[in-house]
Amino acid sequence: MIPPQYELILSALLFCIGLYGILTRRNAIIVLMSVEIILNAAILNLVAFASYANDPSGQVFALLAIAIAAGEAAIGLAIFLNVYVTHGTIELDKIKILRW
Amino acid sequence: MAEFWVNMGPQHPMTHGLWNLRIKVDGETIVDAEPIIGYLHRGVEKISEVREFQKVIVLTDRLCYVSSITWSHAYCLAVEELMGIEIPERGKYLRVISLEIQRIASHLMWLAAFGADIGLLTMLLYALRERELFLDLIEIMAGLRLNSNYTRVGGVRNDVPADFEKSCQRVIAHFLKKLDEYEDMMENSKTFLMRTQGIGKLSKEDAINWGVTGPNLRGSGADVDLRRTIPYEVYDQIDWEPAIEKDCDCYARSIVRMREMRESCKIVLDALKKMPPGPYRMKPPRRAEGEAFRATEDSRGEALFYVAADGDDRPYRVKIRSPIFCTLAAVPQMMRGHKVADVVSIMGSIDICVGEIDK
Amino acid sequence: MSGSLLTPNLVGLCRSLTEILLGIVKAIFDALSLPGLGSWFMSPGVVVFFTYLIATLVMVMWAALVNLLSVMWVERKLYSRIQDRRGIMLGVPWPWSKKYKRGMTNLGWGFLQNIADGVKLLQKENITPASADKLLFHAAPAIIVSSTIMVFAVFPFSENFYYTKVALGVLFVLAALSLGPFAIILAGYSSNNKYTLIGGLRAAAMMLSYEIPLILCVVAVVLLSGTLDPFQMVAVQERPLLGTIVPSWNVFSPPQMLGFVIFFIALVAELERIPFDIPEADAELVEGWTTEYGGMRFGFLFGFKWLRAFAGAGLLVILYLGGWNGPVFATFSVLGYPIPILPQEFWFLLKTYLVVMVIIWISWSIPRVRADQVLKIGWNRLIPLALLTILGAAVFKTMGWF
Amino acid sequence: MFLVFSAVEIVGAILTVTSKKLVRAAFWLLITLITISGIYILLRAEFVALIQILVYAGAVPVLLLFGIMLTRKKMLEESETSEAK
Structure with a gap:
């Protein structure tokens, strides 16, 4: 069995990549994808520790997180579609409705 | 979503011929439409000016390849009025019989294409199967199946064989049974109703203003059938009634055509019963002078021929008014606000024929 | 009930075949006086490798050649008959x-x-449009083909005719089938054609909305059977109901009748058959998302649609129609010992092909439904009914009526 | 096995956040998610892995692509101008 450090390192790398995507990209949908990657990193941790601790409750939390992530993607897209309709763009730099 | 233009045609399964429908869509909704025609222009009107009166019939046959007899008949009527001749009684009856058989064949072609358009490919095969029977009847009459060249100036080309009435009755009895089946497949099917009811509304006033004629106009609730309003040949001696629907949508237009097929069967049988013996053709004069208009009820609407002559043995000018050319102008208005999938319902229900549009 | 055609399972059969073949190889190498190489071929790792290689080949050939070709043949022959011609x-x-x-x-x-x-x-030449997104254009058919083949990894044709036994087999089949819409929308986008784009969008919208009732119906079945394993799911349906005449297939239990109908409709929509074939509606969108594909790539897309239909029908048979169980009268017993007349594979294939034929029959006798109407049917009718099915199944389970 | 999966996954994730074309990003995201489900199988969490494929790989990228198609103006405008000539 692979030592748990590997899982942690992989998860941390994924988290960093997702964070990089959120911080550098301007397109809202790419940002949404980066959020998905970050969530996946978190779920990977849950599953890994559930597996090493022989405790299935971690997997239950993982399932919960997956469902929440899918809902989050759907709601995020709905918001971005509305933003697109009202602003004509989904470049995050150009959406200034919250900071006049 | 951004609006963009989609070309439906010139090579597209929906077009039934060589023309182009550009539609502007917003997602799936049609914002605008624009028919582009001219791919099939053959210059029939111009070629007619250098051909003798009888020889033009070959060209008018090819105006619409699914309804050739009705078109050459309209031309012959116009030329006969120009020459001032009255054809024999039996010739008139034979003309009516051939016209109605051709009308059924043409409507069956419409049924086939409409079925294929809305996704019922089985209908295509069924309707073409029954159309063969009527083409066989035309073959018995004229010797040719598609561009039959049957109507002549001064009558028809030849008489029918003695057992023609029996074969007609047999075919029509068979066909009427099949027609019930088709109504089960089309008009009584829930899916078909979902696709056609309330789609492609064309109100009566709009239809009249745009010059829409024929089954499309009758589907909008106007009681205009040239066979009854300006009776030509012997339509006033035969008892029949036009099919009129008030719903103004694709469903109404398709119902009109289905009912017209039944009426045409009635006309054929009645005309065969009332047909007197005697000559079926007279010799027309070679030359003519003056001008004549004649409008007839084609399978698709009002076919109008204007023929002018200056005393020569060929027309000086032939002008054709084709019904679908005018109907096509009303198409963008019918389409606006509907979905992309409704394009095929609407175009299928107006029974398009590119040959007569481009002439 | 009747027994399976293969007495050991498929992998076991392939293992003995491999051992025979490798024995021949070993004999050849021994004859060439290379005993080390010969015995390497008989080492357990190599034997397992070749066993699974041969089993994979057999399964893929069986699924992708035999069943694909026969489903295509049945479809072409049957719709020709429906259309009054020979085909x-x-x-x-x-x-x-x-x-x-x-x-x-x-x-x-x-x-x-x-x-x-x-x-x-x-x-024929494989044409790639100049303005296509090449990577995605080539990846989309590969995803569709591989995800469809993946289904057959856990697909049980009978008690012994299967590739692997997975405890979550039904879930695996659904997961593999759910990769299809993504590839379709990729194909629609990457062809850079308006028809494919509209077709891909329609496919995505439709499949998203029809996968939900499909999976909800499966949830109801899982609730009642208490397992996700297709083998156990079929075993649950084995005991006869009402004396010995009616088998206790899931279709015959009240909450599942509704579920069966919903699952069937959603399946027809998932497989893009005619009443719901809006993504490729040939009269409106030429060929929808497959417009720009040519040559064997089109052949794959075209053929694997039928293979998906076969897989979907097989799933329906496993979930609702008792899998490979034949009718009770299909066996007779001699001295109390049941003698099978027809093997389980026969009953499974018979039921599957009957379902496929019903799908074909429906799809060639009613017109296509419009895109927005399809979505309306999916969201307004099927999903509430599917939830009702789950409720019914839960009530049946808690009251212990099933 | 784990190393292969994680290598593919990290490459996929990097390509997701760096690719210029949105649809390609979605494609790489799909690759990432599927390989993560492979890692779940290595961790003996089969159910989570299948749910991951079903929900994450099946639904989320399709949703994202749907959003991309609906909010992307560029290709449509280009094709309109090329057609108008």
Whole structure:
């Protein structure tokens, strides 16, 4: 069995990549994808520790997180579609409705 | 979503011929439409000016390849009025019989294409199967199946064989049974109703203003059938009634055509019963002078021929008014606000024929 | 009930086949006085590798060649009959037939026509549009083909005819089938054509909305059977109900009747058959998302649609129609010992092909439904009914009526 | 096995956040998610892995692509101008 450090390192790398995507990209949908990657990193941790601790409750939390992530993607897209309709763009730099 | 233009045609399964429908869509909704025609222009009107009166019939046959007899008949009527001749009684009856058989064949072609358009490919095969029977009847009459060249100036080309009435009755009895089946497949099917009811509304006033004629106009609730309003040949001696629907949508237009097929069967049988013996053709004069208009009820609407002559043995000018050319102008208005999938319902229900549009 | 055709399971059969083959190889190497190499071939790792290689080949060939071709043949023959014509009838040249001089006979009733079409498609050029997104354009058919083949990894044709036993087999089948819409929308986008784009969008919208009732119905079945394993799911349906006449297939239990209908409708929509074939509606969108594909790539997309239909029908049979259980009267017993008349594979294939034929029958006798109407049916009718099914199943389970 | 999966996954994730074309990003995201489900199988969490494929790989990228199609103006405008000539 692979030592748990590997899982942690992989998860941390994924988290960093997702964070990089959120911080550098301007397109809202790419940002949404980066959020998905970050969530996946978190779920990977849950599953890994559930597996090493022989405790299935971690997997239950993982399932919960997956469902929440899918809902989050759907709601995020709905918001971005509305933003697109009202602003004509989904470049995050150009959406200034919250900071006049 | 951004609006963009989609070309439906010139090579597209929906077009039934060589023309182009550009539609502007917003997602799936049609914002605008624009028919582009001219791919099939053959210059029939111009070629007619250098051909003798009888020889033009070959060209008018090819105006619409699914309804050739009705078109050459309209031309012959116009030329006969120009020459001032009255054809024999039996010739008139034979003309009516051939016209109605051709009308059924043409409507069956419409049924086939409409079925294929809305996704019922089985209908295509069924309707073409029954159309063969009527083409066989035309073959018995004229010797040719598609561009039959049957109507002549001064009558028809030849008489029918003695057992023609029996074969007609047999075919029509068979066909009427099949027609019930088709109504089960089309008009009584829930899916078909979902696709056609309330789609492609064309109100009566709009239809009249745009010059829409024929089954499309009758589907909008106007009681205009040239066979009854300006009776030509012997339509006033035969008892029949036009099919009129008030719903103004694709469903109404398709119902009109289905009912017209039944009426045409009635006309054929009645005309065969009332047909007197005697000559079926007279010799027309070679030359003519003056001008004549004649409008007839084609399978698709009002076919109008204007023929002018200056005393020569060929027309000086032939002008054709084709019904679908005018109907096509009303198409963008019918389409606006509907979905992309409704394009095929609407175009299928107006029974398009590119040959007569481009002439 | 009746037994399976294969007495050990497929992998076991392949293992003995491998051992025979490798024994021959070893004998050859021994004869060449290379005993080390020969015994390497008999080492357990190599044997397992070759066993699974052969099993994979058998399964893929069985699924992708035999069943794909026969589903295509059944479809083409059946819809020709519905349309009052003969359909495909080209056969092989048969040297001692009278018709041989004309180069064709009707031997095989046209079964070989599909192979001929496949060969024709292989010879055609694979055209990639200049403005296409090349990577995605090439990846989309690969995803569709591989995800469909993946289904057959856990697909049980009978008690012994399967590739692997997975405890979550039904979930695996659903997961593999759910990769299809993504590839379709990729294909629609990457072809850079308006028809494919609209087709891809329609496919995505439709499949998203029809996968939900599909999975909800499966949830109801899982609730009642208490397992996700297709083998156990079939075993649950084995005991006879109402004496010994009616088998206790899931269709015959009240909450599942509704579920069966919903699952069937959603399945037809997932497989893009005609009442719901809006993504490729040939009268409106030419060929929808497959417009720009040519050659064998189109052949794959076209053929694997049928294989998906076969897989979906098989899933329906496993979930609702009792899997490979034949009717009770299909066995008779001699001295109290049941003698199978027909193998389990026969009953499974019979039921599956009947379902496929019903799908074909429906799809060639009603018109296509419009895109927005399809979505309306999915969201307004099927999903509430599917939730009702789950409720019914839960009530049945808690009251212990099932 | 784990190393292969994680290598593919990290490459996929990097390509997701760096690719210029949105649809390609979605494609790489799909690759990432599927390989993560492979890692779940290595961790003996089969159910989570299948749910991951079903929900994450099946639904989320399709949703994202749907959003991309609906909010992307560029290709449509280009094709309109090329057609108008």
